[in-house]
Amino acid sequence: MVSRNALLAVPLLQAVAVSASNVDYTSHVNVFWGASTTGNDFPGASRPWGMVKNGPDLWVDGTDSYSGFLVNGNFSGFSLMHEQGTGGAPKYGTVSQLPLLGNVSQPLSNLTIGRSGTDHGSVGYYNATTAQGVEVELSAAARAGIYRYTFPAKSEAHVLVDVSHVLPSYRGMNLSQHYEGGSIRVFSDGHYEGHGTYNNGWNEAPNWTIYFCGYFDTPATKNTTYSATEKTGSIAQPNGYASSTDRAIRVGSLFTFRNVTQVTSRVGISWMSTEKACKNLHDEIPKGTSLDTVVKEAKAEWNDKILSKITINSTNETSLSLLYSSLYFMSLIPTNQTGENPGWNSTEPYYQDFFTFWDLFRCSTSLWHVLQPTFHEEVIRSLIDIWRHVGYMPDARSSNYNGRSQGGSNADNILADAYVKGVRGAVNWDDGWQAMVKDAEITPPNYPVDWLAPDSSTHDGRSALPDWKTLGYITTRFSRSVSRAVDYAANDFGLYQVALGMEKKDYVEKYLNRSRNWRNHWNPDATSLGFSGFVVPINESGFMPYNMLTSDGYWTDPYYEASAWEYSWTDVHDMAEMIKMMGGRETTIKRLETMFIPGADGTSGSIIYDPTNEPTFNVPYLFNFLDRQDLSVNYSRSIAKTYYTSGIGGLPGESDAGAMQTWLLWNMIGLYPLTGQTTFLIHSPWFDSMTIDLGGGKELKITSTGGDGNGDSDFYVQSLKVNGKAWKKNWLTWDDVFSRGGTLEFELGATAVNWTDGELPPSPAS
Missing domain, CATH: 3.30.2080.10 (GH92 mannosidase domain)
Known part of the structure; x- marks a missing residue:
């Protein structure tokens, strides 16, 4: 068990001098900032917007580990894929390894290993020690990761490569991820390749597959691959190959090392194929590359691309830490998967792990435009390309699948923001406009049905459009009716802005008027704490009573995660009218x-x-x-x-x-x-x-x-x-x-x- 206050970012490797200014801004980044269950920040190793986020997966029964990390708990693995700072339900925790000692009779029996001492980390580096005395050090390139294990002397050491490992969810909302099948093959030179197929998670994604390719720098003295089924338990496969069918629930391989104290493992991943996973590995962490070199390169990339974008004259270490840690954590996702899109062929950039625009459109995307204009333009192009091939721009997207939409179609806000601020470049704005109109006019099919909100789709788009378009408000036949209404008004204001700029005269007045429809939810007689006028639930028969201070609503509530007091301030594009209505x-x-x-x-x-x-x-x-x-x-x-x-x-x-x-x-x-x-x-x-x-x-x-x-x-x-x-x-x-x-x-x-x-x-x- 680790003290809550002991988990601090401690740079264990020498700081790297970078760029013309010779300043290492990474020394101010606390990778454990906000990593408790309050913030769910990911403290492991990553590159800016990298596919690989190499970090620990901690297990405590009944507790969701959203980014893999928990303050307390046992290690269930160290995996290459994580989200950053999210809630809802965990995602990824895939392509996992776990170091073990001694006799391991059932390696696929949900093994966990205790933690010893304090975890440490800095930008591009993570360090932990298991209760068995194994030191684990991690780093990452964009699409490959590296592990360095230091085992106690004279021990029989193992590394379990667990294909079937995922981050589970215990919240009881049917959002836990599942392993559906996979394979691993160990070749004669000792390297291994395979794939795993998984599903579900917060966005209720159908099956998705990740491919991997791994090498150990020290030959294993023994390797045994395993598959575990519900009927037979764990079965060794002497031929070095294991796959799981629809009856199998686990698959993995145990690599054994004798008479060595340190082993380095390099692993590449791909959404496309094992061949691509191997190429990613050889391109980014070729044979002979040390973990220290990968850490040094990671620090240099973070300094050059992200942290050096803002410089200040302060020497206050708290402020420096807050500034540079903020720049760091805002740049972990979305994920740049350009060239790694299993869904369609395209010359456009491809980004995913938007988790979610309901959270990001208010502050984050506008700051992307300021600090990372090239990245920002590529994200805009990617959103439009997703519309071309999927049918809708995402409000959230993970494992190459749109969902879930908490409110409106907030990619509309993001495109509008980019358009009015002059983003042009390689963006096809004719297509961008069509993507926005699709959101504003076409109700998405309610399939698959979200059991938390079965009334309408949470897959993408605006599923309460039938009311919005015909009534000018959203009745309580739709969940989250009030919060979606104020969101839809902001979305339509975005369409008005783009229509105005593109001289779409037939649409300007239409969407301006629709952007004012939040007013139809305004009940001037609703009172709270001596003030009158709030956005409230409404049906065809009129306004409905509700407690203006209730703020714990979720999927079926009229207000999602906030109260009428809070949502009444949403539509600031109409602020002058709002002030009149408030008195x-x-x-x-x-x-x-x-x-x-x-x-x-x-x-x-x-x-x-x-x-x-x-x-x-x-x-x-x-x-x-x-x-x-x-x-x-x-x-x-x-x-x-x-x-x-x-x-x-x-x-x-x-x-x-x-x-x-x-x-x-x-x-x-x-x-x-x-x-x-x-x-x-x-x-x-x-x-x-x-x-x-x-x-x-x-x-x-x-x-x-x-x-x-x-x-x-x-x-x-x-x-x-x-x-x-x-x-x-x-x-x-x-x-x-x-x-x-x-x-x-x-x-x-x-x-x-x-x-x-x-x-x-x-x-x-x-």
């Missing part, structure tokens, strides 16, 4: 502030605002629409500094593929994006100096004077210059500082002052 400026200010008052909802000390979940990401910044930019600064900074800390439990909620990290990064930058618009709300930067590399030789330079240099105090804006000129608005646009680069010069102070001229951020739908 005007002063009432709306009081209502927003009530979100942050401890105990305002009648509970002891809690606040209505939920920092653990995405629906309220925008709420602390909405004071800008009310000409109270100082309150946006005050409340957003309080959330950032209170709920984000540097430890293993340092995230307020699940990372959700880096969504939490990108919210924090925008807070550090001092801007907040309004997805689908060119507008950024201005609040206040943390640091005296920050430089953001925008690509193409452009940069955004953000400076501040008068603050404390760490964002803890004296953070109110006194004045601002944009590109050297005095600025009086509490918002700016993409073209102001991002499209060509620019400068932001803040003067900060201890007290709020009125530095703006009252010109409010735009509300295009109002």
Whole structure:
């Protein structure tokens, strides 16, 4: 058992000097940040957007291990495939190895091995010791992984390659993954090849197959392959080949090593074939490559591609850790599988492991555009290509399968955001527009039926369109009716924006009007805590009663994972009208502030605002629409500094593929994006100096004077210059500082002052 506080990122290998600046930013990354069951961050070894995420799989009966890692528990394996920071149900945990000692009579009997001491890690490196005294070290290339095992002297050492290993789920929602069959063959030179077929997981995926190809640098003195069936148990296969049929439940191979203390294992994976898996291995980790070399290359890649994109002048190690750890964790998924698409042949990029856009569209995708414009464009192209061959763009996608859609078709928001900010390049926007129209007009078939929400499809698209198109609202015959309605309105606003830009005159007014349909869920007579007007469930007979503070809804509830108090702020493209409906400026200010008052909802000390979940990401910044930019600064900074800390439990909620990290990064930058618009709300930067590399030789330079240099105090804006000129608005646009680069010069102070001229951020739908 390991102490909760003992699991810290400890760089065990010497830091690598990289790039012209000779700075190793990886030294500031805590790979265990948010790795508790609060955040589910993946602490193992990976490359940016790599297929391989090499890390431990911990087992505790009854506890879901979403990224493979748990603070406590026994090792069930060390596998090459994981998701990052997700919830719902575990995914992957495939292509697994487990080191063992002594006599192993039943290697496929769900063996687990205890943990000894403290796990350690740094960027590109993971280290753990089993209760049997075996040290396990891991690293990763993009499509291959490397293991180094150090065994106790004079021991009979084994490595079990378990084809049938997956991460299970215990939540009782029929979302656990299953092994369906596979094979492993050991060749005369000692290397092995095989495949495994698996299904289910959070997105309820049908069968998917992964191929693998592995080598040990030290020849095994013995190898026995096994298949286990429900009737016969584990059976040794002396010919070095084992496969499982529909009767078999496990398959694997046990490699035995005598008179050696250290063994290195290299494994490549592929979605296409064992031949491709071998090629990936030989290309990325060829024979003779040491684990130290792979770690060094991983650090260099992270420094060059990701971490060097933002530089600051701070020496505060907590802030440095939060900044660079956030950049790291936002860049683990989606997965770049270009050239590894088993579904169709295409010259377009292919990305998957979108988990999910419901989480990512608010903050993450706009930050991808700023920091990684090439990657961002490739993701846009991939989404459109998925529509070409699957029929719909995904809201979530994993193991090459769309699903599940929690709310609207949020790829529409992402395409709209890219379009209005000028992304063109190799994007086929005619096809992009058709993909968006498909989401907006064609109800997806309800197959396969999601047993948690059997009323309509969660596979892709917008399955409540029958109500939305004919009634202008969503009745409770559809699950998540209110939260889907506010999402659909935002989706339609995205179509309006693209139609306007592409001069699709027949569609402009149509989708603008549909983007206002969230108003049809607005009951002006619904009251809570002295305020009137909320989005509520509705049927043809009228509004339905509901507790405005109930926030624990799930798939069948009218509100998904948030309350009416929270979802009533969603459609900021219509913010001016929303303020009128809430009773005007002063009432709306009081209502927003009530979100942050401890105990305002009648509970002891809690606040209505939920920092653990995405629906309220925008709420602390909405004071800008009310000409109270100082309150946006005050409340957003309080959330950032209170709920984000540097430890293993340092995230307020699940990372959700880096969504939490990108919210924090925008807070550090001092801007907040309004997805689908060119507008950024201005609040206040943390640091005296920050430089953001925008690509193409452009940069955004953000400076501040008068603050404390760490964002803890004296953070109110006194004045601002944009590109050297005095600025009086509490918002700016993409073209102001991002499209060509620019400068932001803040003067900060201890007290709020009125530095703006009252010109409010735009509300295009109002």
